[in-house]
Amino acid sequence: MRGPGNRSEDRGVARVIVADDQSMVREGIVLVLGLLPGIEVVGAARDGEEAVALTAELAPDVVLMDLRMPRCDGVEATRRIRAEHPGTEVVVLTTYADDDSLFPALRAGARGYLTKDAGGEEIVRAVHDVLDGRAGLAPAVQRRLLEELMVEPDRRRGPVGDPPRGRPRRQAAALPDGLTEREAEVLVLVADGLSNQEIGARLSISTATVKTHINNLFAKAGVRDRVQAVRYAYRHGLVVPPEEQPPDGVK
Template sequence: MTADTTRVLVADDQTVVREGIVMLLGLLPGIEVVGAAADGEEAVALVARHHPDVVLMDLRMPRCDGVEATRRIRAAHPETEVVVLTTYADDDSLFPALQAGARGYLTKDAGGEEIARAIADVRSGAAGLSPQVQLRLLERLSEAPGGAAGPVPETPRASTAPAGRPAELPDGLTAREAEVLALIAEGLSNAEIAQRLFVSQATVKTHINNLFAKTAVRDRAQAVAYAFRHGITGMQQ
């Protein structure tokens, strides 16, 4: 194992699926499978024992489901990232998982390349979301008040706000913090945000720390959900 190797734990209650994922990951360069759990309770215990970098987490499991396991793992081991790998992409599955601390969300029709990319993304601090999940987040945004679901009446306040930006930013966010949040929602890393805004990575980290504190989100996945919920997207002009 090298310093660049990502240590992964797999959690899925279906033996055939779990063994298949382990076999698939074993074929991917730079990934070492350190354990496999048959339910959420075992996943929590194995994380405490092996300290993996990433957990691939199923949602529907006995004893302890994936959402609760994710919440417990992120609380006790914040250095371990969670990527949900599930059959379900409905709102009742997606949003609780993101709120519990998952930074990635894939459906089980994902291929090896997509899984590897999601693992690499969450390790670098980005969100590892499948195209279907990103689409659902956008649809959820369009259904929200003030989104694309219907016309917005013209008011002086609305007419002075740039396209894609709420007339009033929530939770005391500054315009720059909201801009950084929108770029996080696009899946950009700190380095990519710094390049886009022509600032240093240290400045980006300061903005992220401030906006996390103001919005009470714990990680980038929750920040993405917050951004879409409040319509803070597409703010680059």
């Protein structure tokens, strides 16, 4: 194990701590991650208190955090790590995907949320997603967040234009916070779940240009990741849920 520091200088390698109170689960996760490229496990914690202490000692890039642990649960440990060590991201890895677990963890500062049926490659992808500024969410978790957003009241707007997947957005004159037409277009595609590469292909622009638009719209909207950006898009009526769309051919 290396000593504390920032993200490994080895290209693409993330330094990770695994926190889980069940020794067989914890050791299994460490073993699986040790066999996959792009991850270096630098520590393993038996509870939230130990996860916080190891984070202070080893300065990992990411903590893979179980939620239900003794002494200090995963939500409180996440809150402390994000407050005391903002350079370390947290990805929840838990058995539970219920609302009572999901939303407190995200509010505490977790940038990723996976359930323990996730494969090793999915865990690696989530780790690198959060380090690249994206949310590392299991598909079922992302759907649950979108469902929650869909019940917010301040997002029902009439359709304008013909954006991807039938999700309308407002005209440029009505765009909030100084968003440009192109930035709003990129935001709609982010809300549709497209990657930067897919957005670039859809709009015939480079991935670097997509990243620039995303950084600009994040700054204008005051959001820090894609989950918050999607919430912003729904709140401001830039996209509306598919069930609110009129049937094909109906205006």
